[in-house]
Amino acid sequence: MRWINSRPGSGMRLALSLSPFLVVLAAYVAGSVIRLSANPNDKLLPGFAGFADAINRLVFIPDGRSGQYVLWTDTIASLERLFAGIAIATLLALVIGMLIGMLPYMRALLAPFVAAVSMVPPLALLPILFIVMGLGEASKIALIAIGVTPIMIRDLALTATSLPREQIIKAETLGGSSWQIALRVVLPQILPRLIDTLRLQLGPAWLFLIAAEAISSEAGLGYRIFLVRRYLAMDVIFPYVAWITLLAVGTDFLLNRARVAVFPWSELEKNQ
């Protein structure tokens, strides 16, 4: 049988999907054991006991100076920034994307501009944002929004333009005005794509968040990682990275489930 036609069974699939994780974990443990046996105080690859100790300190014991649970304070601070930035980006992308996708005049006005803006490296704008908006929350949220909005706009505009022309014509013969067609035909059909495009932009959004927090902040997951970097505190950095990954994967999973639950037809169309 050809390789392109042989498929794994469900047990095999589970084993295969877990194995890369296990390989990475095993490689780490091996490296850690080797280094710790040479120098029990090695900080680069701490063992699991070191992790447990650090996690316990960050999660369950209030900080001696501020009295706060460090991980939770950082998580809340970061998620607030992330979701504020993503919410602004989503709203802008939806409105501008639909305008570009549906109205030839708006397309002529905005499409080239958005295409150009999306090529500006957002991190290069970070100093400008800090200068103009100060070092507070606004500049960090703005960086996330600026970073992900243009690409989301282009993606949604593309989705709106690629709706079959027949559907729009049909809606016109059913008496729809531009507004009604936007509301009842285009919007519902690009919302599933909006969720997908959001999922794809979660990675960049986290990147911009951590970059902004690394430079100036008083709390936040990115702030903490860059703070403890000075002490080579890998026992803190590794759990933080794992926690960020878990948060991102969880958001991605929830968004996808929400799409299937709210727009059941989008899953049916995919399977056709």
Place this chain on the structure above:
Amino acid sequence: MSALTIKNVWKEYGDQIVLENISLDIEDRAFVALVGPSGCGKTTFLRMLLGQERPTRGDILIDGVPLPPEPGPDRGVVFQRYSVFPHLTVLGNVLIGKEMMAARYAARLFGKARQDAVEEATALIREVGLGHALNKYPAQLSGGMQQRLALAQALIMKPKVLLLDEPFGALDPGIRAEIHTLMKRLWHENPMTVVMVTHDMREAFTLATRVIAFERLRDRPEEKLRYGATISRDIAIWPPRKAGQASLIRPDRDGPVKKGQ
């Protein structure tokens, strides 16, 4: 009334002449089938009737009034594909026309108005044979069922003219025969004129009152650009088919006709 008058219509794309000097009168309640080889401009002609494209020269009148330059609720359409909205259920697909006509901003109906619209839509859906699938999405329907849905969706608007662009071309023969019977009944029962583009001669002669062939009369390579297609045959079906009447000679030829139509 819904008579169509086409006067000296030309359609050109840049240098390419697609249709040349088409003149045609389509009487009220006619069922016209447009046939012809691929690329002869029959779909372009249908799009001009729809308002999706405009003639380069000439006029198209509906009941003596020039056609609006964009599609509207007086002309319904069924395409071969993408005619129904994938994000709406069968009921939602038929309801949406009513909702957009009645509610200018919300494009949705509520309460009693919605109840009435749902009843009307449900009756129409039953009539096209989809009564069992009210809450299914198009992706869950077969091709034939999707086209039945597209017909119901167009008919709830009570259009003056129904335009069909190879609507049954992708269906297998058994399903096609069934939907032909439905199409005849709908034409008998609804006060509309039908213009249908088709590749299938048998379909054209089964359904239409009149079969019109488009053809490029000059089709040598050096002539292709500068000569478009024109009407080469205009065949009235005999014995004549009349909307709402059984055929005189073979009463069952045109499908069952309700009394008093």
